[in-house]
Amino acid sequence: MRTRNADKEKLVIEKAIELIVSDGFEGFSMNKLARLCNISVATLYIYYQHKDDLITKIGSEIGTAFFAHTLKDFSADMPFPQGLRKQWENRISFSLQHPKIVACFEIIRHSPHGEQILQTAVSPFKQIMADFFTNAVDNKELQPLPIEVFWSVAYGPLYSLLRFHSEGKSMGGKPFSLTDDYTNQALELVLKALKP
Amino acid sequence: METNLNHILVFKTNIDQLSTDCALSESLGKQTGISQWSIDHEDCDRVLRIVSKTLSNHDIISLINAHGFECAELP
Numbered sequence: 256m257r258t259r260n261a262d263k264e265k266l267v268i269e270k271a272i273e274l275i276v277s278d279g280f281e282g283f284s285m286n287k288l289a290r291l292c293n294i295s296v297a298t299l300y301i302y303y304q305h306k307d308d309l310i311t312k313i314g315s316e317i318g319t320a321f322f323a324h325t326l327k328d329f330s331a332d333m334p335f336p337q338g339l340r341k342q343w344e345n346r347i348s349f350s351l352q353h354p355k356i357v358a359c360f361e362i363i364r365h366s367p368h369g370e371q372i373l374q375t376a377v378s379p380f381k382q383i384m385a386d387f388f389t390n391a392v393d394n395k396e397l398q399p400l401p402i403e404v405f406w407s408v409a410y411g412p413l414y415s416l417l418r419f420h421s422e423g424k425s426m427g428g429k430p431f432s433l434t435d436d437y438t439n440q441a442l443e444l445v446l447k448a449l450k451p
Numbered sequence: 452m453e454t455n456l457n458h459i460l461v462f463k464t465n466i467d468q469l470s471t472d473c474a475l476s477e478s479l480g481k482q483t484g485i486s487q488w489s490i491d492h493e494d495c496d497r498v499l500r501i502v503s504k505t506l507s508n509h510d511i512i513s514l515i516n517a518h519g520f521e522c523a524e525l526p
Contacts, residue, residue, distance in 0.1 A: 300498050
């Protein structure tokens with residue numbers, strides 16, 4: 256009797272993430288994954304219908320985990336500066352704790368499956384973030400801006416710093432590692448810029 | 452509903468392209484006992500995956516062979 260083995264499934268997900276990060280979306284194959292996990296290809300196909308099925312499921316799973324982490328101790332009715340600070344903290348801690356998952360999610364979201372995955376994983380998150388934005392504008396804590404401009408100013412600096420951190424260097428190869436001081440400095444400037 | 456893993460059969464085939472109206476698609480779709488089927492065309496083994504409570508590996512292999520394709524149990 257065959258039964259679903261949770262440890263094996265966990266291993267498959269973990270190794271699939273590693274493989275997508277190291278070989279890219281195109282270089283990923285069910286055969287390579289089976290070999291990495293030390294299981295037969297047949298076993299892999301018992302769990303997943305095909306490569307696309309596996310990638311979509313893994314993408315949704317890590318997307319959901321990321322958005323759940325982002326919403327930790329956060330609510331849409333928080334005062335804007337505290338709320339944005341919480342978003343920064345949560346996004347930083349997820350990136351630092353799970354660098355491979357973040358790298359994998361970036362690859363999957365730019366793949367042909369990106370749209371579908373984002374739609375399923377993001378929808379509850381999207382509403383909360385939209386409410387947070389509207390509340391902040393209504394409370395005159397935030398300039399009314401097109402959402403793309405808001406996002407670029409609010410999170411662009413954070414993701415630039417995180418990219419320097421994950422590469423371990425900034426411009427011209429200068430060694431870089433993200434500290435609370437850098438984070439606070441950038442966040443203060445962002446808050447100042449977004450204030451009405 | 453979760454599929455019973457004992458009802459999943461997987462095979463290595465040489466089925467490259469399959470249009471929805473070709474004879475093989477039709478017979479897989481019509482075959483009593485097959486509740487779900489898919490082929491991973493991207494994989495080098497063109498893995499055919501069948502969900503069936505009643506059919507055996509042998510039944511599936513005969514069905515695929517009858518359409519002129521190779522089909523073998525995936526180890």
